[in-house]
Amino acid sequence: MTQLGLFADPQEGPAGLRYTDDFIDRAAEQDLIGRIAALPLQRFQFGAFEGNRRVASFGYRYDYTLQRLAEADPIPDWVRPVARQAEAWAALPEGSVRQVLCTEYEVGVGIGWHRDKPHFDKVLGLSLGSPCAFRFRRRNGAKWERHTLAALPRSLYMMDGEARSQWEHSIPPVAARRYSITFRTMKRA
Ligand SMILES: O=C(O)CCC(=O)C(=O)O
Numbered sequence: 001m002t003q004l005g006l007f008a009d010p011q012e013g014p015a016g017l018r019y020t021d022d023f024i025d026r027a028a029e030q031d032l033i034g035r036i037a038a039l040p041l042q043r044f045q046f047g048a049f050e051g052n053r054r055v056a057s058f059g060y061r062y063d064y065t066l067q068r069l070a071e072a073d074p075i076p077d078w079v080r081p082v083a084r085q086a087e088a089w090a091a092l093p094e095g096s097v098r099q100v101l102c103t104e105y106e107v108g109v110g111i112g113w114h115r116d117k118p119h120f121d122k123v124l125g126l127s128l129g130s131p132c133a134f135r136f137r138r139r140n141g142a143k144w145e146r147h148t149l150a151a152l153p154r155s156l157y158m159m160d161g162e163a164r165s166q167w168e169h170s171i172p173p174v175a176a177r178r179y180s181i182t183f184r185t186m187k188r189a
């Protein structure tokens with residue numbers, strides 16, 4: 001387990017955060033990167049603000065303009081085995097991952113502070129291609145509690161409990177191109 005705590009006891013990560021290195025091997029990583037790179041990725045749109053990361057959603061997507069979930073293309077066959085593998089690791093029922101987000105971060109691109117939409121329940125993320133600092137923060141009175149997870153390529157994290165509901169997360173601009181696959185379960189079936 002690789003967890004790097006900044007400004008905090010390294011033992012004290014957000015409750016409900018789980019992480020494992022080497023969730024997949026290098027061959028599987030290269031295969032998934034090739035699959036994602038071949039997708040018709042769209043620049044992430046958040047109202048008037050255009051983020052720089054590029055994404056493709058499957059199962060469901062969150063429509064920021066209408067502020068609701070919308071159906072998306074079905075989860076592709078090539079994602080299913082790794083989604084099943086993530087469910088097994090997280091002890092989730094098979095098939096409970098109903099939303100998949102594939103993301104590409106070019107050099108210098110990251111993601112700002114946020115919590116994932118409340119429509120989703122558990123959030124798991126597979127890192128591909130390069131490492132990132134996966135940062136967490138939570139307000140504690142006048143201060144922020146902070147934690148940084150060093151997410152290595154081929155690793156998997158899960159946000160559940162407080163890590164999911166109380167803490168915000170962000171990724172500072174990456175030094176090398178990174179891909180991720182985010183697996184989400186739904187709050188209500
Ligand atoms: O790339 C990642 O691992 C995280 C992405 C993320 O936080 C999100 O899309 O909500």
Ligand SMILES: [Fe+2]
Pocket residue numbers: 114115116169
């Ligand atoms: Fe997120």
